[in-house]
Each structure stands twice: as C-alpha cells, then as structure tokens.
Amino acid sequence: MINSIRILRNEINTPTVNSLYFHWDAMVEPGQFVMVWVPGISEIPMSLSLTGKEKCLTVKKYGDTSNALSKVEPGERIFFRGPYGKPFTRVKGKTLLVGGGSGMASLRPLIDKNASGVVAARSSDELLFKELFAKDRITVATDDGSEGIKGNIVDAMREIELEAFEMIYVCGPERMIKSIVDFVSVRKINMELSLERNMKCGIGICDSCSIDGFQLCTDGPTFNLSTVLTMKEFGRTKLAESGKRIWF
Numbered sequence: 001m002i003n004s005i006r007i008l009r010n011e012i013n014t015p016t017v018n019s020l021y022f023h024w025d026a027m028v029e030p031g032q033f034v035m036v037w038v039p040g041i042s043e044i045p046m047s048l049s050l051t052g053k054e055k056c057l058t059v060k061k062y063g064d065t066s067n068a069l070s071k072v073e074p075g076e077r078i079f080f081r082g083p084y085g086k087p088f089t090r091v092k093g094k095t096l097l098v099g100g101g102s103g104m105a106s107l108r109p110l111i112d113k114n115a116s117g118v119v120a121a122r123s124s125d126e127l128l129f130k131e132l133f134a135k136d137r138i139t140v141a142t143d144d145g146s147e148g149i150k151g152n153i154v155d156a157m158r159e160i161e162l163e164a165f166e167m168i169y170v171c172g173p174e175r176m177i178k179s180i181v182d183f184v185s186v187r188k189i190n191m192e193l194s195l196e197r198n199m200k201c202g203i204g205i206c207d208s209c210s211i212d213g214f215q216l217c218t219d220g221p222t223f224n225l226s227t228v229l230t231m232k233e234f235g236r237t238k239l240a241e242s243g244k245r246i247w248f
C-alpha cells in the first residue's frame, strides 16, 4: 500500500540536507526504512529520522529524486510504502551513535539521555544533528578541520573508550563504515551498522541490494559487527543500476 501524507514542515539542516516532518500513525522502529516515490522520477529507500507520533525523513540532495523531495513544501504530499527492514537492537545503558555525512539521520531516533555521539563530515556546515547531543557527549571530526578534530571518523573514534558502551550504532557511506569495521574488528565491542545499497523493490524480490548472499532490504539494513565481518564484498563492490557488480 502506498501512503499519501501531507508534510507539516520542511527544515533546512545543512546546505545539502533537509528534513520533512509529518504525522503518520504507524509503528516504526529506529533503523527501518520506507520506499519513497516521487511521481515521474523514481523511488528511493530512506530511513526514518524520527519514529514517534511525529515522523521525519531527512533528505540528502544527491540526485533527481532526492532533489525533488527536498523541495516539498508544507501542505504538499509525499508518497511512500513500508516500513521495511530489520531495526536496530535497543539496549539499556550507555550507547554511542557514530554517523558520517547524512548517516546521523537514521541514528537520530536513538538519541536519548544515555547516548553519546560521534559526528563527522567534510566541513563544519555539513555536520548533521550534532546539536541534539549534550555538549559533553559529542565528538566531532571534519575533513578540512573547520570544527572538531581534523580528520576522519576513525580519528574521532580513537579519542573514545569504545568498550565503555553497551552498544555502538553506526551509519554512513560504505567506505566510511568499512574503515570503522577495519578499525574495531579485533576489539570486544557490541556494534550494529546500517548499510546502504541500491534498492528497487525493498521487499526481497529483485536482488538489487544483495551483498554476499544477504539482502539488505529484508536481512538488514542493520547488521551486527560479526555478520559484517563475514561479508567479503562489503567495502569492495557495489551493484550498478543495471545489476552489474562494480569493484571500488
């Protein structure tokens, strides 16, 4: 079923990211996604960046569909189906949310009084949702050094005692996640990662999202660290729109 929902407000978060807020009376867990359809253009997967009574889709402008979506005005409708996918596992105790680029969008519903954050971006103006964390619970890294640590997300994680957290949740571009997985691979930590791939059906039929026999749309998009460590294609290949496998 396609949901048709009116947007309440469209908030600018960074020069390339907007958030669309709306009411949708459906049960959604952090980490799940919907397939958003923009008539006449295409359909793309998006994780919810708020999952309570008020919901939110946070849009990174990177193509025709997301560009059109980012321009939706209050009162206009958006269309989507779902929710789909496996949510993050919730835990009691201290959590660390690690988001690069627009990755903090799908982690935002996990921000609470027990959460600390690591937010990384190319530059200060692209840091997403860092203001939602308490000032003493946020570590920032930027590629150009305009804010926080000058370096990448792993450089920021080196500053933190990762073993102190009950769970570490990660979301971001695949190469960034690969660098995190390589960094923590032999450490004894609980980590869940939200992966991204091309998705067409979102329900386990088309195989466009497959990686090492896992289908991201039904087996994921969230996976624990030990499962990601078994994925030989992770961080090395992706499927093109045509279905052809491309090596990075």
Ligand code: FES
Pocket (backbone or CB within 6 Å): 198, 199, 200, 201, 202, 203, 204, 205, 206, 207, 208, 209, 210, 215, 216, 217, 218
């Ligand atoms: S998107 Fe079609 S199988 Fe996952």
